[in-house]
Amino acid sequence: MRGVLYFFAAALVAASAFWAYNVNYAAKAAQERVAALRLELAREREAIGVLRAEWAYLTAPDRLRALADANAGALALAPLSGASFIALDAIPAPPPEAFWARAAPSVFAPAPRGSAAP
Amino acid sequence: MTARDAHRPAMPEPPLAALLSGAARAAPPPPKPGAAQRAAWRLTLVGAAFAFGFAAVAVRMAALTLSEPAEPRVAAGDAEIHVARAEITDRAGRPLAMNLPAASIYAHPAEIDDPARAARMLAETLSGVDEARLRARFERGRGFAWVKRPVSPAEQQAAHDLGLPGVYFGARDVRVYPAGRMAAHVLGGARAGEEGVRGAEIIGLAGVERQADEALRDPARNGAPLRLSIDLPAQAALTEVLEEAKTRFGARGAWATLMDARTGAIAAMVSLPDFDPNRRPDPADPRVAADARLRNRAVEGVYEFGSVFKPFFAALALERGVIGMDTLIDTKEAIVWGRSVFRDHYRMPPQMTVAQIIAKSSNVGTVRMALMAGTPAAQDFLRKLGMMAPTGIDLAEGRLGKPLAPQRWSDLSTITISFGYGLSVSQAHMAAGYAALVNGGLLVTPTLTPGAGPPGEAARVISPRTSAQMRAILRGVVAGGTGRSAEAPGYLVGGKTGTANKLSRTGRGYDETRTLASFAGAFPMSDPRYVLIVTLDEPTDRSGPKPRRTAGATAAPTAGAAIRRLAPILGLRPALPEPDPQPAAALAVAARG
Numbered sequence: 159m160r161g162v163l164y165f166f167a168a169a170l171v172a173a174s175a176f177w178a179y180n181v182n183y184a185a186k187a188a189q190e191r192v193a194a195l196r197l198e199l200a201r202e203r204e205a206i207g208v209l210r211a212e213w214a215y216l217t218a219p220d221r222l223r224a225l226a227d228a229n230a231g232a233l234a235l236a237p238l239s240g241a242s243f244i245a246l247d248a249i250p251a252p253p254p255e256a257f258w259a260r261a262a263p264s265v266f267a268p269a270p271r272g273s274a275a276p
Numbered sequence: 277m278t279a280r281d282a283h284r285p286a287m288p289e290p291p292l293a294a295l296l297s298g299a300a301r302a303a304p305p306p307p308k309p310g311a312a313q314r315a316a317w318r319l320t321l322v323g324a325a326f327a328f329g330f331a332a333v334a335v336r337m338a339a340l341t342l343s344e345p346a347e348p349r350v351a352a353g354d355a356e357i358h359v360a361r362a363e364i365t366d367r368a369g370r371p372l373a374m375n376l377p378a379a380s381i382y383a384h385p386a387e388i389d390d391p392a393r394a395a396r397m398l399a400e401t402l403s404g405v406d407e408a409r410l411r412a413r414f415e416r417g418r419g420f421a422w423v424k425r426p427v428s429p430a431e432q433q434a435a436h437d438l439g440l441p442g443v444y445f446g447a448r449d450v451r452v453y454p455a456g457r458m459a460a461h462v463l464g465g466a467r468a469g470e471e472g473v474r475g476a477e478i479i480g481l482a483g484v485e486r487q488a489d490e491a492l493r494d495p496a497r498n499g500a501p502l503r504l505s506i507d508l509p510a511q512a513a514l515t516e517v518l519e520e521a522k523t524r525f526g527a528r529g530a531w532a533t534l535m536d537a538r539t540g541a542i543a544a545m546v547s548l549p550d551f552d553p554n555r556r557p558d559p560a561d562p563r564v565a566a567d568a569r570l571r572n573r574a575v576e577g578v579y580e581f582g583s584v585f586k587p588f589f590a591a592l593a594l595e596r597g598v599i600g601m602d603t604l605i606d607t608k609e610a611i612v613w614g615r616s617v618f619r620d621h622y623r624m625p626p627q628m629t630v631a632q633i634i635a636k637s638s639n640v641g642t643v644r645m646a647l648m649a650g651t652p653a654a655q656d657f658l659r660k661l662g663m664m665a666p667t668g669i670d671l672a673e674g675r676l677g678k679p680l681a682p683q684r685w686s687d688l689s690t691i692t693i694s695f696g697y698g699l700s701v702s703q704a705h706m707a708a709g710y711a712a713l714v715n716g717g718l719l720v721t722p723t724l725t726p727g728a729g730p731p732g733e734a735a736r737v738i739s740p741r742t743s744a745q746m747r748a749i750l751r752g753v754v755a756g757g758t759g760r761s762a763e764a765p766g767y768l769v770g771g772k773t774g775t776a777n778k779l780s781r782t783g784r785g786y787d788e789t790r791t792l793a794s795f796a797g798a799f800p801m802s803d804p805r806y807v808l809i810v811t812l813d814e815p816t817d818r819s820g821p822k823p824r825r826t827a828g829a830t831a832a833p834t835a836g837a838a839i840r841r842l843a844p845i846l847g848l849r850p851a852l853p854e855p856d857p858q859p860a861a862a863l864a865v866a867a868r869g
């Protein structure tokens with residue numbers, strides 16, 4: 159009886175040792191993966207930082223101004239001014255013909271497809 | 277177990293008294309045969325166990341002592357961002373100052389086999405490296421030598437490709453300002469402080485970089501950028517307009533402050549001549565010293581601003597009730613005070629209202645209003661407007677902008693200060709003062725921190741009623757007075773021009789040919805959102821038959837051009853005039869075609 163008990167105790171020790179060994183190595187592997195991912199994250203962050211700086215340089219107001227001036231012929235860009243704003247009323251409505259063409263023959267007739275008010 | 281069980285009955289525990297008495301020692305129990313070997317074996321076993329235990333502890337200690345210390349990798353947080361110094365952005369998050377990873381090159385001369393060759397190769401590869409000095413350092417053969425810092429990635433690669441032994445590369449961040457000259461004076465600049473091969477500390481030299489140095493370096497920020505109230509597109513537009521004005525009027529300098537009238541948040545601040553903070557000039561350079569390009573004139577410089585001071589005295593007289601909007605003030609006769617005579621430059625009507633006095637910029641009328649209010653009231657009012665102390669702007673140079681007030685403030689001081697001579701203040705002071713005049717009467721503190729709300733009632737300097745009257749008066753200056761050329765259609769500009777003669781170079785009196793021309797105003801006057809102060813140093817308008825140096829011909833058109841550019845950028849919609857049928861018809865034709 160006692161011998162059986164010893165045998166099972168020893169087996170339990172061996173099994174838990176094996177489990178602990180496995181868990182230990184799994185944890186180490188996970189740690190290494192975390193470290194590698196951190197390094198990759200740091201590299202990516204650095205790369206993002208460099209790209210942001212690059213973008214900021216490329217879109218610096220002085221540079222954009224110079225580019226707009228150099229391509230004034232093609233782009234015809236002008237600085238925004240108060241005259242760039244216009245009241246809604248000042249925008250003309252479409253000419254009446256646009257409505258006539260699509261008007262339903264009778265107010266009681268079903269509207270033809272695609273004739274939703276412009 | 278079995279052994280102990282066997283001999284326990286034979287060896288009864290002796291009573292304590294017997295154990296301590298000599299009798300017990302004198303008569304030990306007789307040992308059993310074989311017990312000696314058993315005890316020896318047991319001692320050996322226990323000794324071995326202890327030895328094994330101590331050996332394990334010793335091995336572990338040795339291992340810990342010899343191994344490299346490592347940070348606990350898993351315990352560290354995931355959001356760990358390593359930046360030496362936080363970024364600075366404008367109010368919309370556009371970067372104004374950031375860090376770029378770069379490298380430094382250093383050498384251990386002891387490991388270099390051929391110092392002459394190494395020095396020559398490095399000097400050929402890297403720009404700005406002195407071969408002779410490097411060679412001398414290498415030939416000394418000891419210690420440590422910097423080769424170049426910082427270097428660009430391309431230079432680092434080129435140096436690496438030389439394959440020289442004893443040459444090493446270190447990491448290092450460099451501070452870059454992607455927008456170049458934009459807001460250079462606000463940002464200031466930085467330089468490398470303590471340096472090691474693993475990195476260099478960056479220290480703020482001026483402006484925000486210096487003001488917020490500790491906050492920017494604080495690791496607890498965890499990389500959060502520092503946001504300023506500056507609006508980069510507005511800053512760029514204002515810089516461009518001022519640059520053009522400076523060239524056109526041949527001015528020695530041009531500076532401007534654009535500030536939120538309600539909160540004091542500075543949207544743009546330009547001081548020309550300026551510099552590129554990426555290559556901050558050396559203050560010892562004589563060319564730099566000559567044009568003082570490192571100086572933030574809008575904050576550091578205190579000047580006698582001339583007639584732009586007059587509205588403060590109009591507000592004072594209105595606030596104290598000594599005049600009303602309709603009160604006619606005598607402007608016919610010159611004012612004689614002791615040996616001084618004060619008169620107007622141009623013929624003025626014999627009597628004018630306060631609005632006309634400000635619109636035509638009458639010295640006599642303003643002096644009369646100042647005298648009606650009295651010296652103690654004037655002094656008290658200017659103190660409340662913050663004209664006697666630094667503005668408290670959160671810039672390192674802020675405390676340098678200390679107003680120069682007369683030592684003894686006599687009635688004569690009040691007279692001259694009423695038209696802007698005798699009290700020198702900075703442009704930031706003017707911006708705060710004008711904001712109080714137009715925003716309903718609350719004094720704001722100019723600041724570069726966004727998100728601050730308007731000040732409370734404790735900051736009240738004039739009543740809302742007086743402020744409304746001042747808005748009407750200042751609008752009148754631009755609508756039909758000396759500031760007509762500051763008009764920006766649709767934006768209801770209001771403000772005041774001021775042409776101050778500069779102190780003569782001899783130090784006695786004023787020089788008529790050297791002026792400081794300013795325009796101080798706000799827009800739109802229906803509900804002022806922004807205050808703009810523009811100052812030109814020694815401008816001359818040579819477009820007409822006679823050169824003109826007045827602010828109406830120089831600073832006012834500059835301010836007008838600036839507002840026409842700035843207002844749409846700042847998201848202000850113009851007050852639209854009645855739709856004109858003519859262009860609408862033209863558009864209709866275009867739409868049909």
